[in-house]
Amino acid sequence: MxxxxxxxxxxxxxxxxxxxxxxxxxxxxxQDDMTQVPVTAFTVLERPQVAFNHDMHNEKAEIDDCVVCHHGRTDDGAMDMENSSEGESCDSCHLVKPENGETPLMRAYHRQCIACHVKSLKGPVTCGECHTK
Structure with a gap:
């Protein structure tokens, strides 16, 4: 050539x-600059916003695969752990008050975080441990 x-x-x-x-x-x-769990979908907060440093959390928890937290959704609405929803907000799938029996946003946040903390025996699991004043 x-x-x-x-x-x-x-x-x-x-x-x-x-x-x-x-x-x-x-x-x-x-999400390099993420320091709190997003709450813009909620009109009124019942507790203080959760402090959450995305990168520090993932480094400490040794999470390399985004789909661990950012699960996708199958055509029938089930959780898809093969395809990541990274880059989409949680409230794009989980509404604050869904009308069709789907998982509400607050429950989705709590299930995602607390279930992982319980399974790994690490991290906060009670309201006051995450929602600090």
Missing amino acids: NKQQMKRLATPMAIIVVLVFIYLIPTAFS
């Missing part, structure tokens, strides 16, 4: 690399 052919091949490859990089940046840093 001569220099001219290399130059023609390098330009499209550089564009592809840049596009892949741009596509992956939001995913890689999407």
Whole structure:
């Protein structure tokens, strides 16, 4: 391959690399600055917002796979532990007050966090341990 052919091949490859990089940046840093569990879906809070440093939690808990916390949803509405919902807010699937018997947002948060803490025998499990003043 001569220099001219290399130059023609390098330009499209550089564009592809840049596009892949741009596509992956939001995913890689999407929750770097997260310091509290999002509560914008709730109009009134019954308890203080939960402090939660996303990266520090995952490092300490040795969680590398996003689907551990960010489960997906199958076509029939069941939890899908094969496909991640990373990048979507919990309230995009779990409504505060669902009308069709699905898991409400508050219960989804509590089940997700407390069940993992109980299973691993680590982390807070009572209201006051998470919702601190």
